[in-house]
Amino acid sequence: MAASSQRSRCGGAGGAVEQDEDHGEHRQEEEQHELRRGPWTVDEDLTLVNYIADHGEGRWNSLARAAGLKRTGKSCRLRWLNYLRPDVKRGNFTADEQLLILDLHTRWGNRWSKIAQHLPGRTDNEIKNYWRTRVQKHAKQLNCDANSKRFKDAMRYLWMPHLVDTDAHRARLLHATAAAAAHHHHSSSADLHAAALSAAAVLTSSSSADSFATAESYDDGAGAAGLYAGVHAGDMLVVDGAGAGDCWAAAAVQETSQGMWPSPPEDQQQQQHQSAAAARHQQLADGGHHHQFQDAELSGWVQGFSEGIITENFWALEDIWKIQ
DNA sequence: AACTTCCGCAACCGCATACCT
DNA sequence: GAGGTATGCGGTTGCGGAAGT
Known part of the structure; x- marks a missing residue:
């Protein structure tokens, strides 16, 4: 699945990059380094995990290059933080977590990373997705704004x-x-x-x-x-x-x-x-x-x-x- | 069974801020 | 202090599977 969707992603989300003022140069640079986009493959995951196990996190751009990954540092960081980190917790939110999210969101609004700090193992991305896909759906059903x-x-x-x-x-x-x-x-x-x-x-x-x-x-x-x-x-x-x-x-x-x-x-x-x-x-x-x-x-x-x-x-x- | 619509989620982007030289 | 680079954050996109027709 990775290969085909990567192509389409380059035309989709990746297309925004090409709208930058220096898009020509950008594309040239990308082609030069054959930067990959879209879903990560198992091989890429393994490479990243192994590299971090040996060398630790940080310095993502150089890490990506040193590990031989054709990804941006940003992409590597995101993949690691949201998916590959050993302590990352996956699966449905427990009632406790749901309550906490609701409570913290009333206090802090869309401060996802701040909210995530209080939910061990959960990422800001996951919480954000949860909020957008489920909570906002219910706000819609109630005919009111989720922030109201x-x-x-x-x-x-x-x-x-x-x-x-x-x-x-x-x-x-x-x-x-x-x-x-x-x-x-x-x-x-x-x-x-x-x-x-x-x-x-x-x-x-x-x-x-x-x-x-x-x-x-x-x-x-x-x-x-x-x-x-x-x-x-x-x-x-x-x-x-x-x-x-x-x-x-x-x-x-x-x-x-x-x-x-x-x-x-x-x-x-x-x-x-x-x-x-x-x-x-x-x-x-x-x-x-x-x-x-x-x-x-x-x-x-x-x-x-x-x-x-x-x-x-x-x-x-x-x-x-x-x-x- | 084939097609369409909906939904969840991974990954992307741009912007802001922190850090370094 | 200025400029450049790295990192972090929040918003958005679009793929793929589930559900509905």
Whole structure:
């Protein structure tokens, strides 16, 4: 694969080089040294690894030449740092890591290398890709910018607790699906509010099932729980004084937001289900009043969010049911 | 089975900063 | 201090495989 794609890459990303003011000279220089671009071959990897094992890192341009690699120093450095380094960690991000990324990104924005320093074995490139491909996708689904306060609040009060609570999520999947389906059958237009809230729950849970929950990530859920203890998915609910319909909606969000996760061991399931249920009952017992947020701005956002669900055409309900 | 679309990720680029002479 | 080179960073591109039709 390497050979063919290299050619095309020279015409693609490499084409930008030729737009430089001294592109002619540049190309001549490249041809002279037969600089390679595109994916690295196994031989090249071995050469680089062996050379660094013998001589150490640094001085990348001279390293590339001395090792006999027809690559720029930059390319060698990138390959080593992002892929060949022995301590580089590959594979899906654990729940802990996801939480950390979300948290650090709210603090520092796109300071990928700074964020990467706090995730041992992860590279800035990997984190950046993760953010762009997964997190931004969800921002798009929420109809807001990934850098907006609105989205960050959604992360903090919906997503993070969602990750923390993954075990409970798994436990309630079947129950939630059944409840939602049953409700769908018996719902009328009067229940639109509740259904829309349910839709929001799906938005923040099952839509993320594709990428945010991996089998291995569940093992770390408990550790992450400590970080965000006290923040629960139910916190985003606005339990209005309107009555039973809204209470159902509140419960629906709590239930369906648990998403599509594999099941934990039985005893764990029961324990978590019980505590979550107790919390919900307490919440509903407090009903008839707005849920109180310490952060007034957040409270406003929550209100806006729940209203927006109805007015901003997030997803058609039909789509939600299809997913469920 | 063939084709198209979508998505994840490796690798690239330009720019900024640090370091050296 | 000026100029040149190396390194680091963040944004972007496009390939290849998966998913959908």
